Amino acid sequence: MSKGKIIFSASIILTSFLLAPLSTARDTIEVVGSSTVYPFSTVVAERYGRASGKPTPKIESTGSGGGMKLFCGGLGTNYPDITNSSRRIKMSEFKKCQSNGVKGIIEVQIGYDGIVVANSVTAESMDLSRKDIFLALAAKVPGEKEGQLIDNPYSTWKQVNASLPDIGIEVLGPPPTSGTRDAFAELAMEGGCKKIDWIAALKKTDKNAYKQVCHTVREDGRYIEAGENDNLIVQKLEANPAALGVFGFSFLDQNADKVQGAKIESVSPTFESIADKSYPISRPLFFYVKKAHVGVVPGMKGFLKEFTNERAWGEDGYLAEKGMIPLPTEMRKAMAKNTLSLIPMTGQEALK
Amino acid sequence: MSKATEHLSKIKHSLAGRNRAEARFRWYGRIAIFIGLAAVAVLFGDIINKGHGAFRTTYINLDVSYDQDLIGVNNLADSEQLSAGNWDALTKSALRAKFPNISGRSDKRRLNNLLSNGAGFDLKDRLLESPQLLGKTESVWMLADDDIDTYYKSWLAGEAYAARLSDKQVIWIGELHQQGLIKLQFNSNFFMRGDSREPEQAGILGAAIGSFLTLIVTLMLSFPIGVCAAIYLEEFAPKNRWTDFIEVNINNLAAVPSIIFGLLGLAIFINFFHVPRSVPLIGGLVLTLMTLPTIIITSRAAIKSVPPSIREAALGMGASRYQVVLHHVLPLALPGMLTGAIIGMAQALGETAPLLMIGMVAFIVDIPSGFSDPATVLPVQIFLWADSPERAFIEKTSAAIMVLLSFLIIMNTSAVWLRKRLERRW
Numbered sequence: 001m002s003k004g005k006i007i008f009s010a011s012i013i014l015t016s017f018l019l020a021p022l023s024t025a026r027d028t029i030e031v032v033g034s035s036t037v038y039p040f041s042t043v044v045a046e047r048y049g050r051a052s053g054k055p056t057p058k059i060e061s062t063g064s065g066g067g068m069k070l071f072c073g074g075l076g077t078n079y080p081d082i083t084n085s086s087r088r089i090k091m092s093e094f095k096k097c098q099s100n101g102v103k104g105i106i107e108v109q110i111g112y113d114g115i116v117v118a119n120s121v122t123a124e125s126m127d128l129s130r131k132d133i134f135l136a137l138a139a140k141v142p143g144e145k146e147g148q149l150i151d152n153p154y155s156t157w158k159q160v161n162a163s164l165p166d167i168g169i170e171v172l173g174p175p176p177t178s179g180t181r182d183a184f185a186e187l188a189m190e191g192g193c194k195k196i197d198w199i200a201a202l203k204k205t206d207k208n209a210y211k212q213v214c215h216t217v218r219e220d221g222r223y224i225e226a227g228e229n230d231n232l233i234v235q236k237l238e239a240n241p242a243a244l245g246v247f248g249f250s251f252l253d254q255n256a257d258k259v260q261g262a263k264i265e266s267v268s269p270t271f272e273s274i275a276d277k278s279y280p281i282s283r284p285l286f287f288y289v290k291k292a293h294v295g296v297v298p299g300m301k302g303f304l305k306e307f308t309n310e311r312a313w314g315e316d317g318y319l320a321e322k323g324m325i326p327l328p329t330e331m332r333k334a335m336a337k338n339t340l341s342l343i344p345m346t347g348q349e350a351l352k
Numbered sequence: 353m354s355k356a357t358e359h360l361s362k363i364k365h366s367l368a369g370r371n372r373a374e375a376r377f378r379w380y381g382r383i384a385i386f387i388g389l390a391a392v393a394v395l396f397g398d399i400i401n402k403g404h405g406a407f408r409t410t411y412i413n414l415d416v417s418y419d420q421d422l423i424g425v426n427n428l429a430d431s432e433q434l435s436a437g438n439w440d441a442l443t444k445s446a447l448r449a450k451f452p453n454i455s456g457r458s459d460k461r462r463l464n465n466l467l468s469n470g471a472g473f474d475l476k477d478r479l480l481e482s483p484q485l486l487g488k489t490e491s492v493w494m495l496a497d498d499d500i501d502t503y504y505k506s507w508l509a510g511e512a513y514a515a516r517l518s519d520k521q522v523i524w525i526g527e528l529h530q531q532g533l534i535k536l537q538f539n540s541n542f543f544m545r546g547d548s549r550e551p552e553q554a555g556i557l558g559a560a561i562g563s564f565l566t567l568i569v570t571l572m573l574s575f576p577i578g579v580c581a582a583i584y585l586e587e588f589a590p591k592n593r594w595t596d597f598i599e600v601n602i603n604n605l606a607a608v609p610s611i612i613f614g615l616l617g618l619a620i621f622i623n624f625f626h627v628p629r630s631v632p633l634i635g636g637l638v639l640t641l642m643t644l645p646t647i648i649i650t651s652r653a654a655i656k657s658v659p660p661s662i663r664e665a666a667l668g669m670g671a672s673r674y675q676v677v678l679h680h681v682l683p684l685a686l687p688g689m690l691t692g693a694i695i696g697m698a699q700a701l702g703e704t705a706p707l708l709m710i711g712m713v714a715f716i717v718d719i720p721s722g723f724s725d726p727a728t729v730l731p732v733q734i735f736l737w738a739d740s741p742e743r744a745f746i747e748k749t750s751a752a753i754m755v756l757l758s759f760l761i762i763m764n765t766s767a768v769w770l771r772k773r774l775e776r777r778w
Contacts, residue, residue: 026628028726030629035739038715039549039741042549042715043549045548045717046548046550046717047727049468049717049718050473051435051473052435053431053434053435055718056717056718058630058715058716058726059711059714060711060713060714060715061632061713061714061715077497078626180723186629195564204406225377227740229739230739230741231738231739231740231741231746248741250741251741253741254741254743255515255743256515256516257513257515305414316457316461318469321465321742322549323741
């Protein structure tokens with residue numbers, strides 16, 4: 001056989017094996033979504049795979065918004081079965097799902113995550129209020145007269161609040177694409193922002209302007225977008241004791257010898273304080289399941305059963321070990337029952 | 353003085369200066385090479401320093417009794433019983449037997465945390481391998497938890513890191529150490545397993561096989577297509593505006609950022625042809641698009657370097673153009689083409705950006721066994737581990753980089769070797 005013939009027949013073989021897998025059905029569960037839920041979802045998937053001997057679910061970390069987009073793309077094996085989210089589904093996303101034929105969506109809240117503001121253990125520990133955080137990081141802050149907004153003039157923490165140390169404001173945090181950033185803006189920045197009376201009043205008259213003021217982070221180099229990699233922020237904090245960092249609680253939990261969490265409103269970020277909600281910057285974590293895929297893609301029920309099992313998401317479960325804060329016992333029971341009997345969302349929920 | 357001697361003395365005068373300039377330039381060159389080598393040495397030193405620990409991992413020796421009632425399994429052939437079996441009970445009872453004086457819920461929990469939470473499943477695998485052990489007792493080296501592993505390694509190195517452990521756990525490990533029941537051992541899991549969220553169970557094999565399968569698809573598609581295109585363009589195509597236009601475009605494609613090929617792959621292969629996401633097939637297709645220009649360009653250069661006298665001689669003997677190319681030009685140009693292909697493959701091996709779009713940046717535990725099984729690749733595995741909160745993943749990340757680098761070194765060395773071996777100079 002000449003070389004030409006070899007090349008020709010090789011390309012025929014290649015084309016045929018290229019087309020072969022297009023018709024095969026999927027036997028692996030596909031999960032997409034939030035990078036915050038990813039570390040928990042993956043643990044459950046792995047345990048489920050090892051215990052059952054079935055294929056381990058495949059999990060992609062696409063971010064909450066990206067996950068919803070894929071999830072709501074449609075029904076069928078070309079679209080994911082489950083999406084993780086570090087915020088509740090939005091009304092617009094729910095409607096998009098419905099219009100693409102994704103009708104029965106089961107909502108599962110799995111627990112909470114705390115967002116911490118931390119600095120190096122070699123530096124002085126901070127005690128911040130949400131108002132301090134807002135004043136230090138907002139693009140525009142209230143001026144001397146009521147109703148007046150000026151470009152953020154503060155360059156040290158002492159200028160923001162006389163009881164804070166005299167060090168320059170330098171905060172490393174996630175970029176706008178991150179769910180952590182959304183939650184930080186909503187819970188920490190807005191939480192501090194509405195302590196200022198006239199801005200809180202603005203919420204009733206001009207909601208957009210209110211959001212603009214409360215959620216916009218300054219861009220003069222005092223807030224540094226450090227990418228989605230929280231390990232990198234920890235490393236930078238270690239090298240620079242003057243800087244503060246914003247990231248998820250599980251990274252603080254793992255690096256307690258390098259970084260310390262600042263107290264927020266005099267509450268330290270600990271497992272207990274996030275669980276009983278006395279720590280103010282925490283958020284719920286969810287995942288969403290397509291009801292129509294249960295029973296079609298093998299193993300969906302088993303995966304849901306593993307996730308909602310006490311040994312997984314309970315107070316002593318392996319997810320708590322990984323840094324997830326469990327739901328209260330009653331809520332867990334109700335949620336597990338709801339999930340396993342596959343009761344979908346009605347569309348009557350108060351979504352944003 | 354004549355004009356000639358005048359010139360001569362001028363030359364003599366400037367000679368020392370010119371020699372000095374050359375000596376200076378040589379030094380600049382040496383310094384440049386030194387800086388380059390120093391950068392490589394620092395990089396490698398840092399990676400090896402951080403990653404060498406990952407090749408050994410901590411094991412704890414305990415007496416395990418395979419009690420049928422404890423696991424709830426009396427028939428090892430019954431898969432239903434096996435999947436419902438309480439395998440963690442084996443490790444828990446073994447730990448309890450070793451430290452009988454422990455009471456209290458939280459202390460018991462801390463005790464259980466000494467072992468990896470996959471240790472129970474490892475015992476299951478062991479029992480399936482040798483079923484006669486059911487109902488018997490044996491002493492087994494079992495995988496320790498990653499926090500224990502990190503602590504034990506740092507403690508042996510003299511700077512103990514105990515922030516994740518309780519005081520009691522530290523004491524227990526001390527006791528085990530005195531009795532010789534805890535040790536570091538070669539980490540075979542790292543080379544035998546797929547990804548895991550537990551650092552002590554995480555391995556590189558899944559990603560390595562994923563890379564291998566992806567590269568096979570890439571090579572089998574891009575090499576024949578690239579070589580055909582190069583031969584046609586060099587030997588058969590007329591030289592006109594069209595071929596110039598094609599050449600400019602190929603050169604452009606070689607410089608396009610790789611993420612663009614990922615977007616293209618998403619739009620064409622996944623959304624239009626419905627190739628499944630996250631499989632080596634789609635990865636290979638996308639990387640083919642990326643390496644094709646490199647292979648075409650190097651193959652054309654290899655064909656160009658075959659002297660025209662060879663072609664003329666063959667034509668003179670009455671060979672057709674097709675015969676000239678296939679019998680004479682191609683064999684002589686092949687070493688150059690192969691070198692190009694290997695360098696293209698090495699490039700493809702290190703890519704993550706285009707794979708992001710097509711779902712290969714994912715948590716995949718099962719080791720892929722074919723082109724349509726979900727898979728990830730080595731650089732993606734490095735990225736995922738670098739992003740994980742568990743501290744023990746830091747050394748895994750560096751170890752995975754070492755594996756990737758050694759593959760790259762092997763590929764690049766074989767490219768040099770092939771060239772030395774097969775190249776003919778004219």
